[in-house]
Structures are given as structure tokens and as C-alpha cells.
Amino acid sequence: MMYLPLLASHSLVRWLVLVSLLIAVINAYRGWLSNRRYLKFDDTIRITAVTIAHIQVGIGVWLYLVSPVVDYFLHNFSHAVHERHIRFFGMEHITMMVIAIIIVTIGSSKTKRRQTDKEKFKTMAIWFTIALVIIFLSIPWAFSPFTSRPLIRLF
Template sequence: MTSIYPFILALHSTWRWIVLIIFISSLLRFTYQKKNKRSFTPTDNLLKNSVIFTFYTQALLGIILYILSPITQYFLTHFNTAVHLRQIRFFGMEHSSMMLLAGIFLLIGSLKSKNADTDDRRFKILLIWFGLALLIALSSIPWEFSPLTSRPSFRSF
């Protein structure tokens, strides 16, 4: 394990809260805008892009962790054994696969919303695709209370 691993792990753990705050804020705003039949504004576009930026920054940190982590290294080198160990499999395969899927849903939602013919339709597309991405991400975060694998909510640097 390199000396940067604990720092990246703490940063990844802390950054998730920023991602979640921006994600949830965007969905609340998009819901409000759609419900009140408002126009898609530059603020909405900034919020949409902020979700994508923070999520993909988190994904980049996750990729670095995947490369550095002793857990994923064990998973990759002892696959036949590790795939049967719940916590090892979670970080070696499930967490990364589901977050990749959430990232794809964000990308699809963002691209489809650009081609929407009305603002109402744009908000609807963003709510569906970003909402699905958020649900997938929430289900794949190693929460402190998770029966799948438990990790602290906050790590120190």
C-alpha cells in the first residue's frame, strides 16, 4: 500500500457527501422547475454539469483507489476465492460496476436532455436518468449501516 492510498481513500469518502448534496439539490430543483412549468435556465444547466463534474471526479478517485487498494488487488489476484467473500467482492466488482452504470445513466440523461424539444421534456429526462443514477449510487455506497459492507461515514485525513 502506498502512502497516498489513505489520503485518496479519505478524499473519496469525503467527496461523496459533496456529490450527494449536489445530486439531491439538482433533483429537487429540477422537480420544482418542472412542477411550476419554468424554463430551463443557465442555473439549471450549471447544476446539471455540476452533478456530472462531481460524480466523475468521484469516479476518478475511485479508479485510483481501485488500482491502489489492497482489497481490490486481492480480488484480482485471487478471483476464484475472493468472489465468494462478500466484502472483497463488493469492492472488487459490485461497487465499481454499479457506479459505472450510474455514470452511464448520468451521461445518457445529460445527452438526451440537450435534444429535448421543450423545457418540460428536458426536466423530465433529467429527473428520470439522474434519479435512476442516484438510486443506483445510493444502493452501492458502503454505508456505515449497510448489511453488504460497512465503512465509516467520515474518514480522517
């Protein structure tokens, strides 16, 4: 069955998403606040963060399609929507993550089109920060009040 390997992959890749976006955000704020030149290296950081985020959403959508939790949610919607854990994975998590990926994508696209280095850094800092906050709040952390999952899920 594909479910468990996808779940483990999705769990592990989240760390790459978080680290790459955090690096991109820190880099963007440093560049913006110090009036640094926007270099090819900065573009590589942006592209890497967006690429990892897109890979993660691809794994997530595939996981969504094969998840027994989501299957239960979709086939028992009237009852399942009232179950916090089931609703989180069936509706809330995927909705917020797709919104975050859209924000990252728009932010990346806008960053490319900005004319000055300061505008590039500022645009990336703002859009990527918003996406990072949404992602962080939508992850089922072990300490989450919404629902929890282990910090690392192995194969």
C-alpha cells in the same frame, strides 16, 4: 502510499456527489411539475452535478487501481469472490458506480438536446433519479447490509 489519501478523498467527495445530485433531482422535479422555464442556472446545476460525479469516478478508478482489497480480490478471485466484503469492493461497488455515472452522463446529454423546458426537466429528473438511487444503494454505508465503512473517513 497513495491509498489512504485517495480513500479519504473518495469518502469525502461522495457527500458532494450526493448533495449535488440531490439538488439537481429536486430542481428537475420542481421545474418539471411546475412548468418552469429551464434557465442557465438549471443548466449550471446539471453541469455541476455531472462534473462532481465524474471527478468522483476518477478518484474511484484510481483508488481501485491501488487498493490492497482489490489487489487481493483480483489475485485470489476464486476464493475472494465468496467473501462478501472483498467481492463488494472488488466487483460490485465499481460496477454499480460506473453504471450510475454512465446513466448520469447519458441523462445530462439527453437533457441538453431536449427542445422544451418541460422535456429538459423531465429528462434530467428521470435519469438523475435512477443514477442517484444506484449510487445510494452502492455506497458502503455504516448501516449497509452488504459491507460498511465510516460515514466520514479523514486523512
